[in-house]
Amino acid sequence: MNGGHREVPGARSSVFASCSPQKMCSWMLSCCLALQHLAVQASLLCIFHLLLLPTLPEELPHAWATSELLTRSLFACGISTMLQTTLGSRLPLVQIPSFEYLVPAMVLSSHLSLGASTDRNGTAVASVCHAPHCTVAGSWAASLREVSGAVVVSGLIQLALGVSGLCGWAVKHCGPMVLAPSLSIIGLSAYKEAAFFCSTSWGVALLLVFLAVIFSQHLGSCRLPFCAVPQARGCSTSAPTLRTFSVLLPFAGVCIICAILSHLHIPWESLDLATARLSWANNTLQAPWVRIPYAGEWGWPLLTPRTLAVGIAMAIGCSMNSVGCYVLHGRLLRAPMLPSHACNRGLCMEGLGSLLAGLLGTPGGTAASIANACTTGLTQVGSRASVQVSAVACMVLGMSPRLAELLTRIPLAVHGGLLCVTYSVAVGTGISYFQYTDIDSGRNIFIVGFAMFMALLVPRWFSIPLAHLATGWVPLDLLFFSLLMMPVFLTSILSFFLENTVSGTLEERGLGSQLALWKAGGGDGHPCGEKSEANQGYGLPAGLRRLLPSSCKAFPFCFLCPGSEEEHENEEEGSHATKETTIVPGEGTQLLPKRGSGELQSARRLSEMEMPA
Secondary structure, eight states, rough: OOOTOOOOOTTTHHHHHTTSOOOOTHHHHHHHHHHHHHHHHHHHHHHHHHHHHHGSEEEEEEOHHHHHHHHHHHHHHHHHHHHHHSSSOOOOEEEEEEEEHHHHHHHHHHHHHHHHHHHHTTTTGOOOOTTOOOOHHHHHHHHHHHHHHHHHHHHHHHHHHHHHHHHHHHHHHHHHHHHHHHHHHHHHTHHHOOOOOOOHHHHHHHHHHHHHHHHIITTTTTOOOOOOOTTTSEEEEEEOHHHHTTTHHHHHHHHHHHHHHHHHHHOOOOHHHHHHHHSOOOOSOOSOOOOOOOOTTTOOOOOOHHHHHHHHHHHHHHHHHHHHHHHHHHTTTTTOOOOOHHHHHHHHHHHHHHHHHHTTTOOOOEEEEEEHHHHHHHHOOOOHHHHHHHHHHHHHHTHHEEEEEEESSHHHHHHHHHHHHHHHOOOOOHHHHHGGOOOOHHHHHHHHHHHHHHHHHHHHHHTTTTTTOOOOOOOHHHHHHHHTHHHHHHHHHHHHHHHHSSOOOHHTTTTSSSSSHHHTTTTSSTTOOOHHHHHHHHHHOHHHHHHSOOOGSSTTTTGOHHHHHHHHHHHHHHHHHHHHHOTTTTTGGSSSOOOOOOHHHHHHHHHHHHSSS
């Protein structure tokens, strides 16, 4: 991913090193990195709304109503990102409505649109928007409220999964043979949307992809003297600027070129009948500069058996997507394996964010952004401060519909180019996990091939109009249809089932001599012996830790507490070490540093810097 260039000191350090004060970029550089995250996040939010809104009933509202939907999503995503980076997993992860929210929402909205078109006197038009300034058509508003109800249900289920500790248990029981196909299919699941948006202007999309590849891979070592990164002893060194902003610079450059071509009336975009409806409606009313969103402004979410079924599908798909994103982001940052308590807290914060988004009336919840995590892999820079700055900028944009309208001017081909650049990193990261397994084994070849092939085949099968799924109860049909249309769910379930039912050795499963190397994040980051440092970086803030009891065994939410998790994991590792007899003696201990090694001491210093005095 570095293009074969010489490694920059601290560029591939883990999230704990990148967030330490002595190795963090200046505030100016952090704001630029925040702008880069904001550009990717805004593009994904536009993709979500552009694909979902045409599936609602035909009475589309004015552009200011759709822009307010975008502002509400921005506001909820900003709050959820701040919660995730402070109280959640503590990884520098941006929150967005993922594609796992989009598929069930489109299934529900398409069903509601079909019911509204066949029966105008049904329940689909029984409720209207109650806001005094709202002129949205009744069926559109009622459908949107029902989709928001599904988002509220998904947030409650995600919160329950995190508090119960089920998410952390699943992470500990997913080996490389489950993570490799799951992460790969997460990246491959966006190829249809990428091709769809790129088709509006292949020249613009390929230009963005070309610039991103050149900046990140071929010109990654180019440095500009005015971009200085402070170091530990007061000196400074120039940062690899082109690689650090290998997504922002192509994004801004291509948008400027498209604006110039449009100003000169040079045709560069081809919109056919299928993609013409994706464009935002013509603005007939001026959106206000400042409007603080609040719950219930467009009516409260509707809770029906259909929303309950679709909400369950949303929660299951988004939880799998988020867990995969945690592992993906830690892998790209070369951080140690995510502890169970951090994974549980991360899912809890996402549940709270989705609950807030549903109450605000948005059609999508909040989940970890795969595209922003892959942007971190491309730029080789992971900063928690820059993500928090982008979260604040998100909340500011969420309170100004007039400013959020600028995001609707992003060309559609730019969205497709960003999907091509970012999601390809997820595919490669998933493939990299095969190195810990015996990929030449016939057992592993069958598991990977069958899981990935069926995950792409089943959604394609049910997308054909002739394919029907009828159980006799509409909510159950929507639940099954939503789950079977998500490739991530199918891959994770099939690979987990086959991995635990088909017999195989520890070496085939990737749990033999490579277990310690895999848990350490790839072997070139923190070694496996630094679990205490990892837990300090993933742990709760110091101010909150002082309020918790010293022993969390009696704490009601013990799965969210780092203390009890460490003791439980140590007991499990001790029992696992006594059972595992296939490892050659001394083979795993070569991965552990000596007590006096400088690598371990430097990691301890970094972890101490993370904790405020």
